[in-house]
Amino acid sequence: IRITLIKGINMKHEKAYANLIKKAGPMFVELKAYMFVGSSRRRLQERNMPFHEDVKEFSKKVAELSGYKVIDEKKESRVVLLAKQDYKDRIMRFD
Numbered sequence: 001i002r003i004t005l006i007k008g009i010n011m012k013h014e015k016a017y018a019n020l021i022k023k024a025g026p027m028f029v030e031l032k033a034y035m036f037v038g039s040s041r042r043r044l045q046e047r048n049m050p051f052h053e054d055v056k057e058f059s060k061k062v063a064e065l066s067g068y069k070v071i072d073e074k075k076e077s078r079v080v081l082l083a084k085q086d087y088k089d090r091i092m093r094f095d
Helices: 014-024 038-042 052-066
Strands: 002-005 028-033 069-074 079-083
Touching (some): 002 052, 014 052, 028 052, 052 069
Parallel strands (some): 002 028
Antiparallel strands (some): 028 079
16 A cells, blocks of 8 residues: 655544554555655645655554554655565565
8 A cells, every 4th residue: 555645634643544554454555755746736835745754753653553563764755664564575675
């Protein structure tokens, strides 16, 4: 599952996101910052683009509430990866 985080719009209700994640039970959850590009610039503003620290903080809360853990992140891409457990042979790596 990928959740695109938009500052000032959907970066709240961590418990509700955690409940949805628990219900769906995916192997991985990717929380990624909204990027101010393309046609979205007509409806959103640059200030809606969260910094990596914002994404990381929100992701940690969701992880704690859902029983998942942060297993990877990439600051340059403003993305955090959650999983119930890490996998030795995981293909999706952010390094």
